[in-house]
């Protein structure tokens with residue numbers, strides 16, 4: 001069986017966890033450690049918090065920005081539920097818009113049309129680690145005084161021009177879930193705080209709304225409740241696991257990008273002949289090989305291909321159901337503008353296996369089977 005995804009271990013996870021256990025400090029902390037130090041340095045972010053998921057990072061963002069009932073948050077309908085939930089939890093109304101068919105990223109023309117005086121936040125989702133057009137988005141946001149929270153869940157180590165994704169908007173949220181390129185041992189997330197003004201508040205939000213981090217650093221002798229917060233910090237055991245993965249990050253990105261390119265090359269004829277479509281990586285983007293997908297003619301062809309691959313022991317999977325068509329999406333959000341791409345393309349999108357345990361022969365096998373399917377069809 002060629003699996004769709006399998007977590008990868010660099011081999012140093014246990015030794016890092018043991019070293020942290022020896023310190024007898026297992027609780028999460030806002031203090032810098034080796035991995036946040038490294039991330040801050042190479043990625044140029046004001047402050048980096050390790051948290052227990054990207055979902056948590058998004059929730060912290062909504063709390064830090066004081067999102068209230070009546071506020072509107074614009075995001076693509078084609079995204080994971082956490083992008084919306086974080087803001088719905090604060091009472092906001094979600095404004096879903098269409099995506100660009102080349103990248104499945106938020107369509108900026110639709111964003112502009114959806115902006116109202118109530119718009120507080122725009123959430124670009126860098127789907128598959130492929131960057132949204134951040135320069136154009138920032139121009140739009142600055143013009144209307146709107147905050148950008150990047151959902152960079154899949155985008156760790158991808159770049160827009162020379163800048164890392166997650167470090168460009170006011171806040172950036174990354175996932176370290178086991179299905180992403182790099183994991184903190186199953187669950188984990190990173191919050192990049194790029195707006196200096198938000199740092200102190202976030203230090204309290206992640207410590208249950210208290211000024212405990214000031215207490216731990218010895219600046220005050222008692223900590224108290226200051227603001228609305230929750231328990232968001234990553235356990236040190238997960239941070240240890242993450243450290244080992246960070247050490248392997250360069251090789252992981254390199255290998256995944258190579259697999260991505262093999263798929264693109266192997267399927268070039270089918271793409272050129274318009275039998276299938278795939279994503280187009282914009283010139284401004286350096287991607288991280290998070291996922292590779294193709295788009296079939298329609299849903300029924302997609303399902304046939306999926307079943308065919310399954311019969312050849314290859315796993316492949318569809319992705320998001322558009323949020324605006326879901327039960328909660330209808331209740332907490334509205335779709336604004338036309339639905340040219342979202343519903344149609346989510347039904348014909350199929351993700352192919354992409355992970356560190358794939359051999360070159362596995363990749364060739366997947367390519368060969370996809371081609372076989374199309375010669376037969």
Ligand SMILES: *Cc1c(COP(=O)(O)O)cnc(C)c1O
Pocket residue numbers: 052053054055056079080082083125151153154174175176177187188189
């Ligand atoms: C995976 C993912 C999330 C959620 O990440 P968790 O770390 O599992 O909370 C949010 N948004 C997007 C786009 C994702 O792909």
